[in-house]
Structure formats: C-alpha cells, structure tokens
Amino acid sequence: MQITNSAVGRKLLMAITGQLMVLFVIVHMLGNSSIFLGANGINAYAKHLHDLPPLVWAFRFSMLAFILVHAWFGIQVSVENSAATPKKYSVQKHLRATLSSKSMIWTGVIIALFVIYHLLHFTVHAIPGVVTGVDAIGRFDVYTMVVNAFQSGLVPVIYIAAMIAVFLHLSHGVGSFFQTLGWNNANTLPKISNTSRGFSFVLLLGYIAIPVVILAGILK
Amino acid sequence: MSDHKTMTLTLIVWRQKGPNDPGKFETYTAKGITEHHSFLEMLDVVNEDLIKEGKDPIAFDHDCREGICGMCSQVVNGVPHGGQERTTVCQLHMRTFKDGDTIYIEPWRARAFPVTRDLIVDRSGLDNIIQAGGYTSCHTGGVADGNALLIPKEIADYAMDAAECIGCGACVASCPNSSAMLFTGAKVAQLAALPQGKAEAAVRVCAMTDALKESGFGNCSNHYECEAACPKGISVKFIARLNREYQKALLK
Known part of the structure; x- marks a missing residue:
C-alpha cells in the first residue's frame, strides 16, 4: 500500500508536517515578542522580513503545503476512525486519553479557521477596523496595528481562544511526533509527553502575553 | 460458603440475539454473590437463575478462566476487562465490588468486531x-540444533x-x-x-x-x-x- 494510504504512512506524514509547523510556531512567537521592544522593535523586525520577498514567498508556499497535507490526512483518518467505531459504549471510562488527545480534529479545525482569520486580519488587512499606516521613518506600522486591535472588543478574545486551541493541539501533537517517528522507549515516553505539555504551555504564555499586556494597558 | 457475606448487585447487560438484531440493555439482579466469585462465575450464577426462569442465559466468551487464553471479552463499567491492572475479566474477582453496586456490561465495540450474540464478538x-x-x-526439514x-x-x-x-x-x-x-x-x-x-x-x-x-x-x-x-x-x-x-x- 502507498504511503498515502497506509495506516502508518499517513501518520508519519502528519507527524512530520505537524512538527515543521511547530518550528514555525516557535519562530513566530519569538518574532512577535519583538513588540515588547516597542514600535521600533516589531516594525524593524517586520521590515527585515519583508525585505526578503523570495524567502517570504518560498516560506508561505511551504507552510501552505504543510497545512494542506496535515489537514487532508487529519480529516481522512478522523473520518475513518469514527467509521471504525460506529457504536459508542453507553458507559465509558478513559484511562489515558486526554481532552487534548481526544479533541485533535476539533482543535485542528479551530486553528485552521483562526489562521484564515489571522491572515485576513494582519496580513491582508481585510478585517474592518484594522489600522494600517506608516511610522515616523516610513516603515509599515505593525506596532500601532496590533496594539489598536487588541485594546478592546472581541479581537483579543478570539486570539486568546485560538491560542488555547493551539496549546491543546500541541500538548498531544508534539509528544505524538516522537512516538510516531519511534524516537522513544518505555522509559522516555512519559517524560516526552510531559515535556510536550510543558512546552505547549510556555508557547501559550508567550503568545497570550501580547494581548494580555495590551489589554492591561502596559503597551499603548 | 455459608459463612461468607453475600452481595446483591444490579447488572445492566447488553443483550443482542444475533448480528442483525439492534440489541438493548436488560437489567438483572445478581443474588448470593461472594467476594470469592470471579466475574464470570458471578455471571454463571445469574445464568443459572435465568435458565430456571426459562429465559435465555447471557452469552459470553470464555475458555481457560485463568487469564491466559484471551477469550473473555467484556467491557465492565466502561473499561475492557473491568479496569483492574493486568487482569482479564475472568480473573477479576467480586471482592473489587461492593454490595448494592450497579455494573454495566457491554461487548467489545468496534466495526471490526461485529457482535455475534450478547457479549460475544467476532x-x-x-x-x-x-x-x-x-x-x-x-x-521444513531436520530440527535445528537448539x-x-x-x-x-x-x-x-x-x-x-x-x-x-x-x-x-x-x-x-x-x-x-x-x-x-x-x-x-x-x-x-x-x-x-x-x-x-x-x-x-x-x-x-x-x-x-x-x-x-x-x-x-x-x-x-x-x-x-x-x-x-x-x-x-x-x-x-x-x-x-x-x-x-x-x-x-x-x-x-
């Protein structure tokens, strides 16, 4: 059977594309954190990135490919898995499965919808109310755009909720990568699972720090 | 056995006449169960009562009753084999339950394991x-040296x-x-x-x-x-x- 049909092959493809996206999630959090250096920090960071168009576009196309592969197989195996379990138990007690492991498809869907919203918001600037301008030295003013968006209303709530979905998805996903690649043993498996949860929690804190600090009025 | 305290339990058991029957839960009372009964012996007691009443006994898979053959297969209170660590349901003893407990008993549920009858799956x-x-x-050929x-x-x-x-x-x-x-x-x-x-x-x-x-x-x-x-x-x-x-x- 082809890798794209195999029970294990598809799992491998999902694990690898998932993990490549996790690398992006780490870099993106670090990049975003330049907002704490003020307008000069994040505006300069954004300008550096956009001064490299071939790299930006190569990166965007790769990310799109990873998302499509990951989502395609994710939906496919979820449909198969629920078809393999046509009748549920009337009483069921899970011993090891977690909210995070059981909700992968749903947190995945939420993240996909959020990515679309996020791109429309801060990349395409198509969401009404987004402030697009330039700063004193003519750079695109990312700082004002972000601070303005997160000061009140529903936007910070959407971002924080989406980051909770990312946290749940990665809590299971990162540890799963090591099991799927077979990079573990009975001894390291529980340690990897706990590290995966801790790592995802750190990412959650890193990401929600921005809207929280803006809502608190610390960044203006 | 008379010096042992006995338990009375309520069993809610999946009953299904055959692969095409929709199946449903039935409630039974298990009386005179001691802590020394295994889970399957408890079902034997219930089945004897059912037979005396002229009813169909509960069908379930079992063979060695020593925890080594892999035939017994029941989901007890939502956990396959009842949730006692490293224990098959035939080696699960009634001492893990207490008088008055309600126990749900279901067959393995998976599309790949169609129910043949009651708690028996293929x-x-x-x-x-x-x-x-x-x-x-x-x-095949001569036996290899050990x-x-x-x-x-x-x-x-x-x-x-x-x-x-x-x-x-x-x-x-x-x-x-x-x-x-x-x-x-x-x-x-x-x-x-x-x-x-x-x-x-x-x-x-x-x-x-x-x-x-x-x-x-x-x-x-x-x-x-x-x-x-x-x-x-x-x-x-x-x-x-x-x-x-x-x-x-x-x-x-």
Whole structure:
C-alpha cells in the first residue's frame, strides 16, 4: 500500500508536517515578542522580513503545503476512525486519553479557521477596523496595528481562544511526533509527553502575553 | 460458603440475539454473590437463575478462566476487562465490588468486531492481521540444533514481552479509534527483534498494517488507552518499534 494510504504512512506524514509547523510556531512567537521592544522593535523586525520577498514567498508556499497535507490526512483518518467505531459504549471510562488527545480534529479545525482569520486580519488587512499606516521613518506600522486591535472588543478574545486551541493541539501533537517517528522507549515516553505539555504551555504564555499586556494597558 | 457475606448487585447487560438484531440493555439482579466469585462465575450464577426462569442465559466468551487464553471479552463499567491492572475479566474477582453496586456490561465495540450474540464478538479481524504476516516462513526439514542460533538474553526478553499478547482485543475495545495497532505492533516488534523474523521484517510490517486497515480497524492516534487496558501490560513502545520498522521498510 502507498504511503498515502497506509495506516502508518499517513501518520508519519502528519507527524512530520505537524512538527515543521511547530518550528514555525516557535519562530513566530519569538518574532512577535519583538513588540515588547516597542514600535521600533516589531516594525524593524517586520521590515527585515519583508525585505526578503523570495524567502517570504518560498516560506508561505511551504507552510501552505504543510497545512494542506496535515489537514487532508487529519480529516481522512478522523473520518475513518469514527467509521471504525460506529457504536459508542453507553458507559465509558478513559484511562489515558486526554481532552487534548481526544479533541485533535476539533482543535485542528479551530486553528485552521483562526489562521484564515489571522491572515485576513494582519496580513491582508481585510478585517474592518484594522489600522494600517506608516511610522515616523516610513516603515509599515505593525506596532500601532496590533496594539489598536487588541485594546478592546472581541479581537483579543478570539486570539486568546485560538491560542488555547493551539496549546491543546500541541500538548498531544508534539509528544505524538516522537512516538510516531519511534524516537522513544518505555522509559522516555512519559517524560516526552510531559515535556510536550510543558512546552505547549510556555508557547501559550508567550503568545497570550501580547494581548494580555495590551489589554492591561502596559503597551499603548 | 455459608459463612461468607453475600452481595446483591444490579447488572445492566447488553443483550443482542444475533448480528442483525439492534440489541438493548436488560437489567438483572445478581443474588448470593461472594467476594470469592470471579466475574464470570458471578455471571454463571445469574445464568443459572435465568435458565430456571426459562429465559435465555447471557452469552459470553470464555475458555481457560485463568487469564491466559484471551477469550473473555467484556467491557465492565466502561473499561475492557473491568479496569483492574493486568487482569482479564475472568480473573477479576467480586471482592473489587461492593454490595448494592450497579455494573454495566457491554461487548467489545468496534466495526471490526461485529457482535455475534450478547457479549460475544467476532474477532477474526485480528486473525486477518496475523495471516498477513505474523509468522516466519521456513522450509521444513531436520530440527535445528537448539543452540545453533544464539539470541542475547535482553533480546529474548524483549521479544517475550511482546509475545505476551493473548489476542483478546481489549486494545481495540479501549481505543477511541478502534485501532488494533498495539496488537499489530506487539507481533511486528516480537518478530523483528529475533533473527528468525528479521528477514521478512519489511514485508511483514507493511502487510500487517495494510491488513489492519482493510479489516476495518481505525488508525492509531497515540491515545495510549490500549496500554492501560491491556491485561498483559503490553507497552506502546512496541507501536513505536512498528513505526520504526515501517520507516526502514520505506527505505528498502
């Protein structure tokens, strides 16, 4: 059977594309954190990135490919898995499965919808109310755009909720990568699972720090 | 037995006349149960009463009643084999319950395990997986010398841990995806670890995981419910081994 049909092959493809996206999630959090250096920090960071168009576009196309592969197989195996379990138990007690492991498809869907919203918001600037301008030295003013968006209303709530979905998805996903690649043993498996949860929690804190600090009025 | 306190329990049991019957829960009272009864003996007591009343006894699979054959297969209060660590339901004793308890008893539920009757399911899906590659091919001939093929103790132990699987299907029953990956992983890992099995390792892992899919089992998504439910304590490290064997097969 082809890798794209195999029970294990598809799992491998999902694990690898998932993990490549996790690398992006780490870099993106670090990049975003330049907002704490003020307008000069994040505006300069954004300008550096956009001064490299071939790299930006190569990166965007790769990310799109990873998302499509990951989502395609994710939906496919979820449909198969629920078809393999046509009748549920009337009483069921899970011993090891977690909210995070059981909700992968749903947190995945939420993240996909959020990515679309996020791109429309801060990349395409198509969401009404987004402030697009330039700063004193003519750079695109990312700082004002972000601070303005997160000061009140529903936007910070959407971002924080989406980051909770990312946290749940990665809590299971990162540890799963090591099991799927077979990079573990009975001894390291529980340690990897706990590290995966801790790592995802750190990412959650890193990401929600921005809207929280803006809502608190610390960044203006 | 008369000096033992007895328990009265309420059983809510899945009853299904045949594969095409929709099935439903029935409630029974189990009287005169002592803490020394095994779970299956408790059902025997209930069945004797049912027979005396002229009713159909509850059909369930069982054979050795020693916890080694893998025939017994009941989900008790939402956990395959009842949730006592490394214990099949035949070795689950009534001392783990108390007087007045209500117990839900259901068959293994998975598309690949259709219900034959009441608590009995057809587990031939697992046989399909074994038939696809859970063996080593050999030419018959003279019996090989016992020490001709030396196997280090650690590897023999590793293979034996994997070979402990009794094929009961609790891994499938507990899996939210109804996957048989622990069952398959245990056999793939056992044979791949041994010199006799190495030769066919790549063909085996592909054939067995394909048979898993074709038999209607779901895909593994690393919930690890199987390891927790397995009455033999088979580790999910064998699924990781299967995943490694699959990657090696891709390179061949």
